[in-house]
Amino acid sequence: MNNNHSTFRKIYLYVCVLQEQAKTMERKDSLSLLCVLVCVWTQATYTQGSTQVPEDFTPEPIVLPHFTSCRSREQETFRCWWSTGSLANLSEPGALAVFFHQNNLMPIGWQECPDYTATVENECYFNKSFTHIWTSYCVQLRATSQNITYDEYCFTVENIVHPDPPVGLNWTLLNVSRSGINFDILVRWAPPPSADVQTGWMSLKYEVHYRVRNASHWDKLELESGSQQSIYGLQTDKEYEVRIRCKMSAFDNFGDFSESVFVQVAPIPTKVSVFPMALLLVFGVVGMLFLLVLIIFSQQQRLMVILLPPVPAPKIKGIDPELLKKGKMDQLNSLLSSQHMYNHDTYREDPWVEFIQLDLDDACEKNENSDTQRLLGLTRPGLKGDDDSGRASCYDPDFLPDTEGLLAAHSEMEERHPLVSESSPSTPSPELAETPFFPVQSQPVSQSWINMDFYAQVSDVTPAGAVVLSPGQQNDTPSKNPVDKTKKEEEEAGKEEEHEKKMKLQLLVVDPDRGYSHEVIARQVESSGAPFCSAPEIAYHTLPPEPAEEPHGWHGEYLAPDGEAQMAYFLPEAPPASMLPPVSDYTVVQEVDDQRSLLLNPSARQSPACPPNPIKHLPSMPAVPVGYLTPELLENLSP
Amino acid sequence: MYSVLQGCLGLLFCSIHGLLGSALDCPDRDAGGTRCSISVEKLLDRAIQHAELIYRVSEEARTLFEQMFIPFSFHAQQSHGGHLCTSNIFPIPTSKSEVQQISDKWLLHSVLILIQFWIDPLVELQASLDRYDNAPSDLLNKTKWMSTKLMNLEQGVLVLIRKMLEEGSLELHNNESVTPYLLPTDMVEHVLRDYAMLSCFKKDAHKMETFLKFLKCRQTNRPSCSIL
Numbered sequence: 001m002n003n004n005h006s007t008f009r010k011i012y013l014y015v016c017v018l019q020e021q022a023k024t025m026e027r028k029d030s031l032s033l034l035c036v037l038v039c040v041w042t043q044a045t046y047t048q049g050s051t052q053v054p055e056d057f058t059p060e061p062i063v064l065p066h067f068t069s070c071r072s073r074e075q076e077t078f079r080c081w082w083s084t085g086s087l088a089n090l091s092e093p094g095a096l097a098v099f100f101h102q103n104n105l106m107p108i109g110w111q112e113c114p115d116y117t118a119t120v121e122n123e124c125y126f127n128k129s130f131t132h133i134w135t136s137y138c139v140q141l142r143a144t145s146q147n148i149t150y151d152e153y154c155f156t157v158e159n160i161v162h163p164d165p166p167v168g169l170n171w172t173l174l175n176v177s178r179s180g181i182n183f184d185i186l187v188r189w190a191p192p193p194s195a196d197v198q199t200g201w202m203s204l205k206y207e208v209h210y211r212v213r214n215a216s217h218w219d220k221l222e223l224e225s226g227s228q229q230s231i232y233g234l235q236t237d238k239e240y241e242v243r244i245r246c247k248m249s250a251f252d253n254f255g256d257f258s259e260s261v262f263v264q265v266a267p268i269p270t271k272v273s274v275f276p277m278a279l280l281l282v283f284g285v286v287g288m289l290f291l292l293v294l295i296i297f298s299q300q301q302r303l304m305v306i307l308l309p310p311v312p313a314p315k316i317k318g319i320d321p322e323l324l325k326k327g328k329m330d331q332l333n334s335l336l337s338s339q340h341m342y343n344h345d346t347y348r349e350d351p352w353v354e355f356i357q358l359d360l361d362d363a364c365e366k367n368e369n370s371d372t373q374r375l376l377g378l379t380r381p382g383l384k385g386d387d388d389s390g391r392a393s394c395y396d397p398d399f400l401p402d403t404e405g406l407l408a409a410h411s412e413m414e415e416r417h418p419l420v421s422e423s424s425p426s427t428p429s430p431e432l433a434e435t436p437f438f439p440v441q442s443q444p445v446s447q448s449w450i451n452m453d454f455y456a457q458v459s460d461v462t463p464a465g466a467v468v469l470s471p472g473q474q475n476d477t478p479s480k481n482p483v484d485k486t487k488k489e490e491e492e493a494g495k496e497e498e499h500e501k502k503m504k505l506q507l508l509v510v511d512p513d514r515g516y517s518h519e520v521i522a523r524q525v526e527s528s529g530a531p532f533c534s535a536p537e538i539a540y541h542t543l544p545p546e547p548a549e550e551p552h553g554w555h556g557e558y559l560a561p562d563g564e565a566q567m568a569y570f571l572p573e574a575p576p577a578s579m580l581p582p583v584s585d586y587t588v589v590q591e592v593d594d595q596r597s598l599l600l601n602p603s604a605r606q607s608p609a610c611p612p613n614p615i616k617h618l619p620s621m622p623a624v625p626v627g628y629l630t631p632e633l634l635e636n637l638s639p
Numbered sequence: 640m641y642s643v644l645q646g647c648l649g650l651l652f653c654s655i656h657g658l659l660g661s662a663l664d665c666p667d668r669d670a671g672g673t674r675c676s677i678s679v680e681k682l683l684d685r686a687i688q689h690a691e692l693i694y695r696v697s698e699e700a701r702t703l704f705e706q707m708f709i710p711f712s713f714h715a716q717q718s719h720g721g722h723l724c725t726s727n728i729f730p731i732p733t734s735k736s737e738v739q740q741i742s743d744k745w746l747l748h749s750v751l752i753l754i755q756f757w758i759d760p761l762v763e764l765q766a767s768l769d770r771y772d773n774a775p776s777d778l779l780n781k782t783k784w785m786s787t788k789l790m791n792l793e794q795g796v797l798v799l800i801r802k803m804l805e806e807g808s809l810e811l812h813n814n815e816s817v818t819p820y821l822l823p824t825d826m827v828e829h830v831l832r833d834y835a836m837l838s839c840f841k842k843d844a845h846k847m848e849t850f851l852k853f854l855k856c857r858q859t860n861r862p863s864c865s866i867l
Contacts, residue, residue, distance in 0.1 A: 076735050104733065132733035134842055158845070199864050200852025201735050203691070250698040250845070 062086050065096050065141050066151040072161045073255075074194040075202055075248075077131050079117070080124045082141050082151070090143065096150070098124045100139045104132060110140070133157045163204055163246050164192035165258035171242060173265060174230060183236055183265045188228045189244055189258070206246045207254065213239040213262065225249065236267040644756075679802050683855050686799060689792040690848035693785055697841040700781040704837050707775065708830045731846065738853055739864070746850045747800050753843050754793045761786040764836050767829060785840075792847070 063086040072078035080098065084091040098113040113124035124139070138154040168190035176183040187208055195202045205225050209218040221229055234240055240263040247254040296303060460468040731749060732738040738746075765782045768774050856864035 128734060128736055134731070134733050134846060196735065196863065199735075199856045200687075200849060201738075203848075203852075250694060250841070 060086065064150050065090055065143075067139065067141060067153045070139065070153060070155060070160050072131070072157055073164050074192075074196065075131075075133060075158060075161050076128050076196075078126050078157055078160060080113075080126075080139055080153070081120075082122050082124075084122065085150075093121075095144055096122075097142050097144045098139055099142060100126070100130075100137055102132060102135050102137055104135045113139075131157055158248065158251065160253065161202075161248050161251060162253045163202065163248060163255040164194045165256045166190060166192055166206060166244050166246055167258065169242065169244055169258050169261050171231075171261060171263050176236065176265065180267050181236060183234050184230060184232045185234065185263055185265075186228060186230050187242055187244070187261075190227060192246070192255070195246075203249045204246045205249045206244055208242065208244050209257070210234075210240050210242045210263075213241050234263065234265070236265050239264040679799070680858060682795060682799055682802065683851065683858065686792060686795045687848065687851045687855055689788055689795065690844065690851050693788050693792065694841065694844040694848045696781050696785055696788075697837065697844045700778055700785065701834075701837040701841050703775060703778045703781070704834055707773075707778070709834055738849070743854060743857060744804050746854050747796065747804060750847050750850050751793070751796050751800065753847050754789055754796060757840055757843060758786070758789055758793070760836060761789060761840065764833060764840075767833055770829075 063083075065082060065085045065087070068081045068083050070078055070080040082096065082098070084096065090096060098116075099110040100113065101110050102108065113126075114130050115125040115127065117123040117125050134156070136154060136156045138152060140149050140153075141151040142149050166189040169187065170189075171185045171187045174184040174186050189206065191197045191204055195204060197204060203225070205223040206227075206229070207223055208221040208229050208231070210221075210231055211218045221231065231242070241260045242263055243257045243260045245254050245257045458467045458469055462468055729749070729752065732741050741749075761782065765779070765786060768779055768782055853864060
């Protein structure tokens with residue numbers, strides 16, 4: 001024995017040590033406890049060394065016979081069970097008896113159990129005849145031999161009903177989710193066969209439980225009074241266990257659970273359906289991109305216009321910007337002149353240019369047929385062969401004013417400056433025309449220049465072809481004014497320059513009443529003093545009978561019978577009239593020189609001793625008559 | 640007591656019958672008068688539905704009351720002892736076999752008697768509950784609802800009686816008053832009395848439902864419904 005004990009003890013100690021060494025986290029406590037207990041036990045046995053029966057440390061309590069439970073399965077019968085307790089003498093069969101009592105209408109009294117179940121120990125069975133619902137029962141456990149009631153239990157039958165479990169539990173698959181992860185099932189069952197549901201004797205309510213297999217927690221569904229119920233949200237990768245139980249409605253006692261049913265649904269691979277969707281999506285996107293690119297490239301211009309609108313170019317109404325670009329001044333001028341807004345300026349600026357142009361155009365054409373020519377009966381050799389620019393040659397000696405222009409100017413003198421003719425565009429030379437304007441405007445005799453005897457009337461033409469001028473009417477020369485004015489403007493502009501030597505003499509003869517074509521006689525005065533000098537004189541000579549005033553007023557360039565007016569036209573400096581030689585009423589035009597200037601009576605030509613005064617004054621003023629320019633003068637004048 | 644009960648019921652029945660006569664007087668005419676007639680099956684179904692609802696609500700009301708006002712110790716005692724709820728005014732079948740043996744007429748009459756028995760006590764119960772300080776509104780609503788529905792059920796059962804049994808009126812020979820026998824006399828406290836009333840009413844509602852369902856079953860002529 002001792003050897004055995006010692007070996008046992010050694011073994012156990014060895015095991016303890018091993019266990020102590022091999023501690024894991026989870027089982028540490030239990031192992032150590034077990035080890036301690038075993039060690040203690042071996043020690044105890046070893047120390048005692050004998051097989052003594054350990055004493056009872058705790059006295060066993062005496063348990064009296066009592067009812068354990070009473071149950072009814074179908075509300076038609078019921079059973080009661082009891083236990084005999086710990087008393088030895090009562091555990092013999094027949095020592096105890098059950099008596100029951102019903103509280104019904106006819107109290108009978110205590111009756112003994114109608115049926116002691118033979119097969120089951122300590123069970124009393126009450127059959128249908130003894131089972132009454134809606135009545136309260138009391139059962140007592142009595143000793144047969146003694147008058148001792150160990151236990152009493154009162155109840156009503158419907159309160160002790162525990163229905164049998166439902167039968168026929170099965171499930172069907174309702175659906176699987178699109179992702180294949182979840183599924184729903186429909187669970188069906190049948191009421192327990194013992195329960196009479198059809199007659200309504202028992203109305204049952206069912207409770208379905210389910211859980212993942214071998215899990216610890218059951219999920220419950222709501223009580224269902226029908227015979228089927230759905231379970232939603234199960235997962236395909238798990239196996240489920242389903243069971244059911246039932247109870248009477250309006251009571252609390254559930255019956256036993258049915259047999260479990262296992263549910264599992266294999267996950268359906270759904271990747272096949274995903275693939276075509278992805279492909280479709282990709283194709284759709286690619287197609288749309290392609291379409292977009294196509295649209296952009298085909299409509300590039302329009303898109304550019306829409307996205308980046310062009311900056312509007314400067315635009316003048318009615319004028320093509322192309323003209324502005326390429327410097328087509330002629331067309332531009334014509335356009336601009338046709339616009340009212342520009343008329344004033346152009347008129348203001350370059351009346352003489354228009355005038356010149358007009359003169360040129362028409363004068364050149366009319367050269368052969370000009371009245372002057374006819375009057376003079378001269379042929380100018382150089383006229384036709386003049387290879388100057390048509391403009392210059394036309395203008396130069398023989399300024400034939402444009403009949404239409406002057407007439408127009410005459411007729412519209414109120415509207416604008418009379419010297420300006422409308423029809424031709426002007427070239428820009430603003431500075432020439434402007435300054436003498438104002439003196440003209442401020443003329444007290446704003447219309448008096450109309451009345452100037454600046455023009456001589458041709459009264460007769462000599463057989464020799466000379467024009468005989470007569471003192472003309474003083475009111476008939478309205479149209480000369482624009483010419484005068486333009487001349488003056490020219491003078492103003494170019495006075496600092498080389499005009500000392502050059503002068504243009506212009507004689508404008510207008511007789512609108514007689515319908516004479518007015519003539520502008522311009523004579524280019526060379527630097528030579530004599531012709532220079534004489535020109536004014538001659539001009540003066542040709543002036544109408546008022547000699548007093550001065551051609552000086554216009555500094556020798558204009559024949560102005562009315563000196564005051566002329567002076568006002570012209571420049572500030574007015575040569576004293578006394579400096580000028582006396583002017584005769586008229587001068588006979590002898591010939592027209594090759595430069596188309598009318599040569600007046602040579603006898604009337606000046607003496608060499610022409611006072612230089614007129615010439616002196618000349619430089620102070622522009623030698624160029626306003627409105628008239630020869631090409632040379634033009635070149636000199638233009639900056 | 641039985642004669643008193645019968646007298647009361649007779650009075651009630653006569654008055655209600657007059658009302659019923661005006662409200663539900665819709666002769667079963669096959670030709671042209673089918674508009675307001677209802678088949679027995681449908682009427683019975685409706686009556687069963689009413690009874691089921693009343694039973695369910697009575698259970699809920701009783702549970703509510705028990706949780707609020709009844710101490711646990713007494714509750715345990717009650718479940719063991721039960722109540723002397725209704726004095727057995729007339730023999731009521733208490734087992735399935737007894738119900739199977741009983742006739743339709745007797746079933747209907749039993750239902751009607753039960754219904755008429757409980758109309759007034761429910762009103763008293765409602766008044767008593769209103770006097771409570773902290774009675775939950777749910778409980779009060781339930782009791783009100785029960786009394787209303789009970790009256791509706793009564794009307795339906797009367798029509799059923801008239802249709803199924805082709806009886807004009809019912810005479811009850813119960814002259815005894817019901818109330819003293821409703822409860823044990825030693826229960827003085829209002830709370831216990833009201834709890835006892837609720838429990839008893841639940842039991843009687845169960846009876847009504849069961850009887851009506853049996854009647855329904857008998858309409859289908861199933862063998863298990865009746866032994867007769």
